[in-house]
Amino acid sequence: MEADATPARSIPAPLRAAWSAGGRVLWRAARxxxxxxxxxxxxxxxxxxxxxxxxxxxxxxxxxxxxxFCPRLGIPFVYYPGPDMLSMEAIASPPAYQRARAAVRYDDVARTLVHALKYQDRTDLAPAMGRWMARAGGELLAGADMLVPVPLHWRRAWRRRYNQSGALARIIERQSGIRVRGDVLRRVRATEQQIGLSRAQRATNVQGAFQVSAERQAEIQGRRIVLIDDVLTSGATLDACARALLRAKAAQVDVLVFARVVEVR
Known part of the structure; x- marks a missing residue:
């Protein structure tokens, strides 16, 4: 490393600046x-x-x-029911996390965007999606201490090469100034794909799948955390993540996603 660094220091600053500027010009021309x-x-x-x-x-x-929308779960209401009125889902089955917000409903266009980011290497979609999320989650981000992306199991991360939740979290970090901490939460057990599973099966599938790294627990204590993910369906994965963070003494856990499934009634 030192042998590589020495010649670079010997190049005069004006030449280094010219080289850097030339590289940027070439990159823009290629793009x-x-x-x-x-x-x-x-x-x-x-x-x-x-x-x-x-x-x-x-x-x-x-x-x-x-x-x-529901102040707890962010589920949109058809009409305004009055201040602080909760949705039936929030009353009947409140999650471990405190609040959830989503930028868009999980419809055909949103599904295409999510699948392209997640499975087709379309990381160029993350900036727009992340900005929409930052806008939707403004009240969650105010006063938050850190952003924690939902982690992939190491085998899935190796196959996919990147974590879409981490890509979105990094955009929100730039928008909000809140630091991303991708090293505090681990997926310690490989789980099945949640697609096609019932609500109860989803909850069972991710039970005990997440854990706060032992060396990071002190950094979690007393902190307000915003979990970042691409889609909220049943909420089972995010609930399991929130429970792991709360066991590590996080003060509060909120959830911010790009899209959420909204049941039509």
Whole structure:
């Protein structure tokens, strides 16, 4: 390492700056050439798009969650039921986490975005999705001490090469200034995919699957934590994560996701 570093220090600062600027110019030129040769397509409808992967038409079809919604779970209400009125889900089965917020409903366009980020290496979608999440979770982020992405088991992380929750958390970190801590929570047991499982099966599947690293427990105590994930379906995974953090003496755990399933009544 020292042998590599010495020549770099001997290069005059003006030359290093020129080299750095030249590298940026070359990178931008290569990016422009690639964009011309391979124009970006909307991830949903596959039409050419000038932006971050979603055309104006598909963006308009995203169902952003706005008030009124349940102050506990963030489930949108059809009408305003009055201040502090909880949803039936929050009353009947309150989760371990305190509050949950989502940017959009999990509809067709949102599902396409999530699957592209998660399974198709479309990490270019994370900036827009993360900004929408930061906007939706403003009240959770105010006063939060850290962001904790829902972890993957090491075998799944090795196959996928990145954690989509971590990618979203890093964008929210830039927006909010709240530090991401991806090393405090571990998935200690490989679990089945939650897709296709009932609510009860989902809860059983992730029971005991998460654990706070022993060397990080002191950093959790008394902290307000915002868990970050891509989708909230039954909430079983996020509830299991919250319970692990609360056992480590976290003061409060909230949840911020890109999309949540909203049952139609």
């Amino acid at each position: 422009l050439a690639l964009d011309i040769a391979l124009p970006t397509l909307c991830v949903s409808c596959r039409e050419p798009v000038d932006g971050e992967g979603v055309c104006a038409s598909c963006w308009a079809r995203l169902s952003f969650i706005e008030r009124p």
